[in-house]
Amino acid sequence: MTAVWVVLGAVLAAAAVVLVALPFLREPTTDDDALEQPDDELIALVEERDRALAALKELEFDHRTGKIGDDDYRETLAPLRQEAAAALRALDRYGPAAAGDPPQE
Amino acid sequence: MADLGRAALVVSLGLAAYALLAGAHAAYHGRRRLADSARNALVACFFSTLVAAAVLVTALVRHDFSFTYVAAHTNRSLPTVYALTAFWGGQEGSLLLWLLVLTGYGALAVALNRRLLRDLVAWVVPVLAGIASFFAFVLVFVASPFDTQTAPIDGNGLTPSLQNPYMVAHPPMLYLGYVGLAIPFAFAAGAMLSGHTDERWIVATRRWTLAAWMFLGFGQLLGAHWAYVEVGWGGYYAWDPVENAALMPWLAATAFLHSVMIQERKGMLKVWNMVLVALAFELSVFGTFLTRSGVVNSIHSFAKSPIGGWFLAFVVISSLFSLGLILWRLPLLKAKTKLESPLSREAAFLYNNLLLVALCLTVLWGVLFPIVTQLVKGESRTMGRPYYDFFLRAFGLPLLLLMAVGPLIAWRRTSVRALWRTIAGPAAAAVVAGVVLVLLGAGSSKTGLVAYTFCAFVLATIVLELVRGTRVTGSLFTLVARNRRRYGGYIVHAAVVLLAIGIAGSSAYGTSREVKLLPGQTATVAGYRLTYQGLDPIRNDPNRTGAYAVLAVSGRYHGTLRSGDVTYTGFQETDRDVGIKTDWLRAQDLYVIADFEKGSQAVFFKVLVKPLVNLIWIAGIVFVLGSLVALWPDAREQRRLATRFAPAQA
Numbered sequence: 001m002t003a004v005w006v007v008l009g010a011v012l013a014a015a016a017v018v019l020v021a022l023p024f025l026r027e028p029t030t031d032d033d034a035l036e037q038p039d040d041e042l043i044a045l046v047e048e049r050d051r052a053l054a055a056l057k058e059l060e061f062d063h064r065t066g067k068i069g070d071d072d073y074r075e076t077l078a079p080l081r082q083e084a085a086a087a088l089r090a091l092d093r094y095g096p097a098a099a100g101d102p103p104q105e
Numbered sequence: 106m107a108d109l110g111r112a113a114l115v116v117s118l119g120l121a122a123y124a125l126l127a128g129a130h131a132a133y134h135g136r137r138r139l140a141d142s143a144r145n146a147l148v149a150c151f152f153s154t155l156v157a158a159a160v161l162v163t164a165l166v167r168h169d170f171s172f173t174y175v176a177a178h179t180n181r182s183l184p185t186v187y188a189l190t191a192f193w194g195g196q197e198g199s200l201l202l203w204l205l206v207l208t209g210y211g212a213l214a215v216a217l218n219r220r221l222l223r224d225l226v227a228w229v230v231p232v233l234a235g236i237a238s239f240f241a242f243v244l245v246f247v248a249s250p251f252d253t254q255t256a257p258i259d260g261n262g263l264t265p266s267l268q269n270p271y272m273v274a275h276p277p278m279l280y281l282g283y284v285g286l287a288i289p290f291a292f293a294a295g296a297m298l299s300g301h302t303d304e305r306w307i308v309a310t311r312r313w314t315l316a317a318w319m320f321l322g323f324g325q326l327l328g329a330h331w332a333y334v335e336v337g338w339g340g341y342y343a344w345d346p347v348e349n350a351a352l353m354p355w356l357a358a359t360a361f362l363h364s365v366m367i368q369e370r371k372g373m374l375k376v377w378n379m380v381l382v383a384l385a386f387e388l389s390v391f392g393t394f395l396t397r398s399g400v401v402n403s404i405h406s407f408a409k410s411p412i413g414g415w416f417l418a419f420v421v422i423s424s425l426f427s428l429g430l431i432l433w434r435l436p437l438l439k440a441k442t443k444l445e446s447p448l449s450r451e452a453a454f455l456y457n458n459l460l461l462v463a464l465c466l467t468v469l470w471g472v473l474f475p476i477v478t479q480l481v482k483g484e485s486r487t488m489g490r491p492y493y494d495f496f497l498r499a500f501g502l503p504l505l506l507l508m509a510v511g512p513l514i515a516w517r518r519t520s521v522r523a524l525w526r527t528i529a530g531p532a533a534a535a536v537v538a539g540v541v542l543v544l545l546g547a548g549s550s551k552t553g554l555v556a557y558t559f560c561a562f563v564l565a566t567i568v569l570e571l572v573r574g575t576r577v578t579g580s581l582f583t584l585v586a587r588n589r590r591r592y593g594g595y596i597v598h599a600a601v602v603l604l605a606i607g608i609a610g611s612s613a614y615g616t617s618r619e620v621k622l623l624p625g626q627t628a629t630v631a632g633y634r635l636t637y638q639g640l641d642p643i644r645n646d647p648n649r650t651g652a653y654a655v656l657a658v659s660g661r662y663h664g665t666l667r668s669g670d671v672t673y674t675g676f677q678e679t680d681r682d683v684g685i686k687t688d689w690l691r692a693q694d695l696y697v698i699a700d701f702e703k704g705s706q707a708v709f710f711k712v713l714v715k716p717l718v719n720l721i722w723i724a725g726i727v728f729v730l731g732s733l734v735a736l737w738p739d740a741r742e743q744r745r746l747a748t749r750f751a752p753a754q755a
Contacts (some may be wrong), residue, residue, distance in 0.1 A: 012113060019149045033138055044303065057218055062515040067519070
C-alpha cells in the first residue's frame with residue numbers, strides 16, 4: 001500500500017515539474033526573452049491626469065452637496081483645471097492611444 | 106497515505122524554494138520565461154499543498170489514528186463536522202491551513218495580474234514564495250501533521266471548548282484575514298524591489314486588503330461571541346494576548362485602508378503606506394508567533410512547542426527585509442504634493458491614521474510588556490484591563506468624532522464657515538441625543554454618554570451624506586453604485602457605531618450581582634426575579650457528566666435558565682455552561698453563571714444584565730455587508746484600470 005502512495009507522490013512531483021517547465025516547453029528558443037518593463041514616466045502622467053480629473057469630479061460633487069462653499073469652489077477649481085490640462089498636454093506627446101481612456105464618470 | 110501527505114509537502118517546499126530563487130533571478134535579470142516558470146511553480150505549490158490538505162482531511166474523517174495528529178485531536182465519538190475542524194484545532198494542521206491559504210491566495214493574485222502587471226508580478230512571486238518556503242519548511246522539518254505511529258484503538262478527542270459551531274468558522278476566518286495581508290505586503294515589496302513604486306500595486310491589491318480586513322474583523326467578532334457563550338466568564342473580549350494578536354493587524358490594516366486613499370488622491374504618504382502594509386503583515390505573523398510560542402499565557406494559545414523560535418526568526422528577518430526595502434527606496438517614495446490645509450479630508454484621514462496606529466502600538470506594548478519585564482526584571486508582569494480600557498477610550502472616542510466630522514470635510518481645503526454650515530445639522534442632532542440620554546439616566550457614565558453622543562453624530566453624518574448625495578444623483582442606488590467604496594465605508598462606519606453602542610451599553614450601563622441561593626430562595630436583579638429551583642444532574646449521557654442549577658425567572662422575562670459544570674468523558678477540564686436569555690427588544694441579555702459550593706446545597710450565582718450587548722453581534726453582520734459593498738467588483742472600474750495601465754505596460 002505504501003508503494004501506491006509513493007507512486008502517487010512521484011506523479012505529483014512529475015506533474016509539478018511539467019507545469020514549471022511549461023514556459024520553456026512552449027518556447028524552447030526565443031529571440032525575445034526580456035521581461036516587459038513599464039514606462040514609468042507614462043504611468044506617472046496617466047496617474048496625474050486621472051488624479052486631477054477625479055479631483056475635479058469630487059470637487060463638483062462636494063460643491064453640489066454643499067460640502068464646499070462657492071468661494072472655496074472657485075478658488076480650487078482653477079488650479080485643478082490647470083493641473084488636468086497640463087497632464088493631458090503632457091500625455092499628448094505619447095499620442096492618443098498611449099494613455100488609454102480617462103475616467104468617464 | 107501519510108507518505109503521500111509527506112511527499113506533497115516536500116514537493117510544496119521544493120516548488121516554493123524554486124519560485125523564490127528562480128523568480129528572484131528572473132525578475133532581477135528580466136528573464137520572461139523563467140519568471141513565468143517561477144509563477145507556475147507558485148501555482149503548482151498550491152495544488153501540491155491541496156493534496157497534502159486532502160490527505161489530512163481524509164485521515165481525520167476516516168479516524169485514521171495511525172496519524173499522530175489525528176489521534177491527538179479526534180476520537181471515534183467525535184461528530185464528523187468537529188473531526189474536520191480538528192484540521193485547525195492543532196498546531197500542525199493549522200500551519201498546513203496557513204500554507205494552503207497563502208499559496209491559494211498567492212496563485213490567484215498572480216494569475217489575475219499576470220498580464221497587466223507583468224513586471225510587478227515577477228517580483229511578487231519570489232516574495233510570496235519566500236513566505237511559503239518558510240511555512241513549508243516548518244511543516245516538513247519541525248511540525249509535520251503526517252507523523253505516524255502504531256494506531257491506538259481510539260484517539261484523545263478534541264478539546265470540549267473547541268466543539269462549538271463558532272469554532273467551525275472562527276479560526277478559518279482569522280486565517281483568511283491573517284494570510285490575506287500577505288498579498289498587499291507582497292505587492293508592496295514587489296513594487297519597491299522592481300523600483301516601479303507607482304500606484305499599480307495599490308490598485309491591484311485594494312480588494313485583497315479589504316477582503317483580508319473583512320475576514321479578520323468578522324473572525325474576531327465570531328471569536329468574541331464564542332468567548333461570550335462558551336468560556337463562561339461573562340465577557341466577550343478579555344484583552345488576552347492572542348485576542349490582541351488579531352486586533353493589532355486589523356487596526357494597522359484599517360489605518361492603511363484609509364491612508365491609501367490619500368496616496369490615490371494626492372500622491373502623498375507613500376512611505377507611510379509602505380510602513381503600514383508591512384506593519385499589518387508583520388503583526389499577523391507576530392500574532393501567529395504569539396499563539397504558538399508559549400511566550401505568553403493565553404487560553405487560546407497552542408501548547409508550548411519548538412516552532413516559536415522559528416517564527417520569531419521569521420518575524421525578525423522579514424521585518425528587517427521590509428525596513429531595508431523602505432529605506433532603500435525612500436528617494437522613489439517621496440511625495441510630490443503637500444497637505445494643503447489642516448482642515449481637509451486628507452488631514453482628517455491623517456489624524457485617523459495617527460489614532461489608529463497609536464492604539465495599535467499601545468496594544469502591542471501591552472502584549473510585549475510581560476515579555477519585556479521577564480527579560481529585564483526576571484519577573485513577568487501583565488498589563489491589566491484598566492490599561493487597555495483607558496487607551497481604548499483615549500483613542501477610540503476621538504476616532505468616533507473623526508468618523509462623524511471627516512466625511513463632511515471637503516478634499517484639499519475647506520473654510521471653517523463652510524465646515525460649520527455642513528456639520529451644524531449632525532452636531533445639533535448629537536447634542537439633542539445627548540440631552541435625551543441624560544434625561545433617560547445615561548449620565549451615570551460620562552464615557553458612555555460621550556460615546557453615545559458621538560455615535561449619534563456619526564449616524565447623523567451618514568444620513569446627511571446619503572440624503573444630500575441622493576438629491577444630487579437622483580437615487581440612492583445610483584449614488585451607492587457610483588462610489589461603492591465610499592458608501593460601503595459608510596455602512597462599515599454604521600457597524601462601528603453599533604459596536605460602540607453595544608460595548609458602551611454592556612460595560613458602562615450593565616448590572617452585575619453575585620448572590621448565594623439555597624433551593625427555593627429568590628433574588629431580584631435589574632427587574633428580573635430569579636428563584637433557584639434545584640440541581641438537574643446530567644443523566645444517561647456517555648460523553649458528559651455534571652449538573653445544572655435551574656433558575657425560574659419572572660419579571661421582565663418568564664421562563665427558566667440553566668447554568669452548570671460539565672465534564673466531558675476523557676478530558677480533565679470542566680466546562681462552565683452559562684445561562685443566557687436574550688431580550689431582542691432591548692438587545693439585552695440576562696446572563697447567569699452558577700458556581701457550586703462543595704458540600705453544600707447552596708449555589709453562588711453571578712447574574713449579569715447586559716444592555717444592548719446584542720448590537721455587537723448585529724454590528725458584525727452590518728460590517729460584512731458594508732465590506733462586501735466596498736469590495737464588490739465594478740466592471741466600469743475594471744475597464745478603466747485596464748485602459749489606464751495597459752498602454753503604459755506596452
